[in-house]
Amino acid sequence: MQILVLVKAVPDPERANEITLDPETGTVKREGIPLVINPLDRNAVEEALRLKEEKGGTVAALSMGPPAAEGPLREALALGVDRAVLLSDRAMAGADTLATARVLAAGARYLGDFDLILCGAESFDGGTAQVGPELAQFLGLPHASYVTSAREKGGLLEVEAKVEDGRKKLQVRLPALLTVSRELNRPRGLSFSGIVRARGKKVEVLSLADLGMDPSRAGVAGSPTIIGDISTPTTTRSGEIIKGDPEEVVDVLVKKLTEAGVV
Amino acid sequence: MTEGYRGVWVFVEQKKGEFLPVGLQLLGKGREIADRLGEKLSALVLGRDVKDKAKALIGYGADEVLVVDQPKLEDYQTDLYAHVVTELVQKERPSVFLLGATYNGRDLAPTVAGRLETGLSSDCTRLEIDEEGRLVQVVPAFRGMASILCPDRRPQMATIRPGVFRLPAPDESRTGTVREVQVDLETVENRAELVELYLQEPEGKPLEEAETVVAGGAGIGDLEGWKLIEDLAQVLGAAVGATRPPLDEGWAREDQMIGQSGKTVRPDLYIGIGISGETQHVVGIEDAKVVVAINNDPGAPIFKVADYGIVADYRKVVPVLIERFKKLKNTG
Numbered sequence: 001m002q003i004l005v006l007v008k009a010v011p012d013p014e015r016a017n018e019i020t021l022d023p024e025t026g027t028v029k030r031e032g033i034p035l036v037i038n039p040l041d042r043n044a045v046e047e048a049l050r051l052k053e054e055k056g057g058t059v060a061a062l063s064m065g066p067p068a069a070e071g072p073l074r075e076a077l078a079l080g081v082d083r084a085v086l087l088s089d090r091a092m093a094g095a096d097t098l099a100t101a102r103v104l105a106a107g108a109r110y111l112g113d114f115d116l117i118l119c120g121a122e123s124f125d126g127g128t129a130q131v132g133p134e135l136a137q138f139l140g141l142p143h144a145s146y147v148t149s150a151r152e153k154g155g156l157l158e159v160e161a162k163v164e165d166g167r168k169k170l171q172v173r174l175p176a177l178l179t180v181s182r183e184l185n186r187p188r189g190l191s192f193s194g195i196v197r198a199r200g201k202k203v204e205v206l207s208l209a210d211l212g213m214d215p216s217r218a219g220v221a222g223s224p225t226i227i228g229d230i231s232t233p234t235t236t237r238s239g240e241i242i243k244g245d246p247e248e249v250v251d252v253l254v255k256k257l258t259e260a261g262v263v
Numbered sequence: 264m265t266e267g268y269r270g271v272w273v274f275v276e277q278k279k280g281e282f283l284p285v286g287l288q289l290l291g292k293g294r295e296i297a298d299r300l301g302e303k304l305s306a307l308v309l310g311r312d313v314k315d316k317a318k319a320l321i322g323y324g325a326d327e328v329l330v331v332d333q334p335k336l337e338d339y340q341t342d343l344y345a346h347v348v349t350e351l352v353q354k355e356r357p358s359v360f361l362l363g364a365t366y367n368g369r370d371l372a373p374t375v376a377g378r379l380e381t382g383l384s385s386d387c388t389r390l391e392i393d394e395e396g397r398l399v400q401v402v403p404a405f406r407g408m409a410s411i412l413c414p415d416r417r418p419q420m421a422t423i424r425p426g427v428f429r430l431p432a433p434d435e436s437r438t439g440t441v442r443e444v445q446v447d448l449e450t451v452e453n454r455a456e457l458v459e460l461y462l463q464e465p466e467g468k469p470l471e472e473a474e475t476v477v478a479g480g481a482g483i484g485d486l487e488g489w490k491l492i493e494d495l496a497q498v499l500g501a502a503v504g505a506t507r508p509p510l511d512e513g514w515a516r517e518d519q520m521i522g523q524s525g526k527t528v529r530p531d532l533y534i535g536i537g538i539s540g541e542t543q544h545v546v547g548i549e550d551a552k553v554v555v556a557i558n559n560d561p562g563a564p565i566f567k568v569a570d571y572g573i574v575a576d577y578r579k580v581v582p583v584l585i586e587r588f589k590k591l592k593n594t595g
Binding site: 016017019020021028039096097098101122127128129130131132133134135136137138142143144145146158159161162163164165166167168169170171172173176182223224225226227228229230231232235237238239240241242243246247249250253254256257260261262263 | 341342365366367369370372373374376377378380381382383384385386399404405406407408409410411412413414415416454455456457458459460461462463464465475499511518523524531532539541543552553554555561566567568569570571572573574575579580583584587588591
């Protein structure tokens, strides 16, 4: 099985509270926060490696991002993917989900034919859950979203996916794209031997020119959506801090809540 | 690329022939937007044997209900639904297209947007029309709110979570039309075929209807601490809510998540414990009557959106709160 797994470099979720929005530029400020593999993309990597171990084949990892996104791709190599490719170009910057999906589609086509494309259902930082399904449209592939289990059987994928209050079972024709949920598997950790093995491998970096893609189709230029105003939410609440030892603060709080008639 | 696009569309999802509340909520919001634009509001319904029920959507604000009623459309299936919706959008050219952010909605919207190569924003918490008649799609983003616009492509597409907008009161006297539309599905390949649906009854009272909500975040630290959250909720007769980290840790269930990518709650009392107060969470508690925050970090943004704040280790305060409420309950 030839598998492509999409890996987004996101700021370390452990340090999410340091991320802010720049009201001047409308961009996300995340200086100094290390980039890691988007958590659900780790589940995608795990599933790709698991399928490779079971069925044979190769796993390639693909990302679009700034040069610093090489780090997470190196991590993917250390986890066991055979090839890691970063699409990086100034003209790719500022892309919305549609322009991102279009560039990733060009990258996927450049790398060859795949039986299966896997990615996290949503990213930790954007959280739109749009890039997977949009990419499937650019590649003309069937897809399933929020997949919790996947099994290949006679050229078809038997897939379970989330719905409100339950699950659905789908039969998906290959080649296909799946966006995966956390419940799919437990991602493996990095091993020492994996890190050593990855040292001998390089992350390939491709530009728009390498992909033969018109810059007007990528980045800000290729994005139908733009970010307008950025605002900081205002609140009308009083923000009264109750001080004292636990007995005292509970006394005051319970009195206030009783007066407000909410307990 | 915006010439000739007029009207506001709302996709009203049905499950087993029943319309989901989020679709009705969006008709309420869609009505406001259509009035502001001076354009028509259309509800779009796909399903099997749904024709007769479709009329009810007029009472919720639709001027027109477009119905595609075919056996193959009984349940949501990506290829079939996306084909029908894409074809109708191309033919009828709405300017605004809103969808509920259910699992199916979050699958259908990017599939259609990808095929049409138009803009889509997800989990909007506010929708407005600007002076130029464009849809302003407001989404929370890292301690702020970002307005998203789709200036040059149509339709302007957005998904909205259930509960963000209120259910409009149905007005039986409203008039409108139901128009059945035929779409040929014979030649459409159904490449991701639904085999089976397993649905369970949801547990307990829905979070979004609770009068009291006790919510925990990353600061709870471990499962033992999470038990304290549940104990406090129990003594208060409250529903338990969570931010993303307790879900990832497995302490809380997915349907307990509050915020932009979870539920919007409107309780009389919300107590947030070990929650830092990221915008993505806070947008889900804006309509709470009284907000209490307990956190050991005095700089946590949650204190800025709380009525009462307690800067302390929750493990010291919550047990005292539990005892006090128990006593109150017994004497009250």
